Amino acid sequence: xxxITQSPxxxxxxxxxxxxxxxxxxxxxxxxxxxxQDPGQGLRLIYxxxxxxxxxxxxxxxxxxxxxxxxxxxxxxxxSAQKNPTAFYLCASKEVLANYNEQFFGPGTRLxxx
Amino acid sequence: GxxxxxxxxxxxxxxxxxxxxxxxxxxxxSDYFIWYKQExxxxxxxxxxxxxxMDKRQGQRVTVLLNKTVKHLSLQIAATQPGDSAVYFCAExxxxxxxxxxxxxxxxxxxxxxxx
Numbered sequence: 483x484x485x486i487t488q489s490p491x492x493x494x495x496x497x498x499x500x501x502x503x504x505x506x507x508x509x510x511x512x513x514x515x516x517x518x519q520d521p522g523q524g525l526r527l528i529y530x531x532x533x534x535x536x537x538x539x540x541x542x543x544x545x546x547x548x549x550x551x552x553x554x555x556x557x558x559x560x561x562s563a564q565k566n567p568t569a570f571y572l573c574a575s576k577e578v579l580a581n582y583n584e585q586f587f588g589p590g591t592r593l594x595x596x
Numbered sequence: 597g598x599x600x601x602x603x604x605x606x607x608x609x610x611x612x613x614x615x616x617x618x619x620x621x622x623x624x625x626s627d628y629f630i631w632y633k634q635e636x637x638x639x640x641x642x643x644x645x646x647x648x649x650m651d652k653r654q655g656q657r658v659t660v661l662l663n664k665t666v667k668h669l670s671l672q673i674a675a676t677q678p679g680d681s682a683v684y685f686c687a688e689x690x691x692x693x694x695x696x697x698x699x700x701x702x703x704x705x706x707x708x709x710x711x712x
Contacts, residue, residue, distance in 0.1 A: 587639035
């Protein structure tokens with residue numbers, strides 16, 4: 483089955499620790515995205531990547547880092563510099579060559595800081 | 597309809613009724629709009645999309661209406677079912693020409709509850 487997988491589903495972190503969230507897609511999409519969702523809020527863009535070895539900051543990139551070494555993978559690291567990391571994190575991907583088409587989302591990772 | 601703030605708008609309907617969810621978007625240059633459905637604890641699922649050169653598009657049980665004059669988008673769900681209960685988000689693509697990187701801006705969401 484083609485799709486986007488995120489792991490783990492739930493993640494707990496102690497203050498001061500970095501954690502990495504995994505996102506993998508087998509849709510052969512060039513573009514990938516990371517969003518953060520807080521309770522009662524819409525999705526806010528953290529980082530996005532249009533192609534391997536290239537990525538851009540979104541609206542709330544501070545305290546986060548990403549890499550795009552492979553087309554199918556776009557891991558997100560939540561660093562200790564992120565002051566309020568507890569949230570639901572969503573990864574998405576999109577076909578680049580086709581305009582006017584939707585992003586496909588993964589199931590999400592819920593991160594809780596203890 | 598959707599609005600800025602911590603409390604999501606809610607819509608409660610009876611099974612079988614038609615539902616209308618509204619969204620005000622922010623950028624008159626946005627050229628592509630999407631509706632997503634998000635069930636609790638899951639990622640958003642695509643419902644329907646519309647380009648700015650259209651004012652109406654229909655899918656299976658769903659219709660999206662676009663009014664560019666007042667920057668308003670609506671999602672109509674016909675014969676609403678309990679399985680339609682979820683949070684519904686509109687999203688706009690602010691790039692000209694449906695830019696390839698597909699950067700979307702999402703609304704706050706509306707909670708739809710369908711009572712049997």
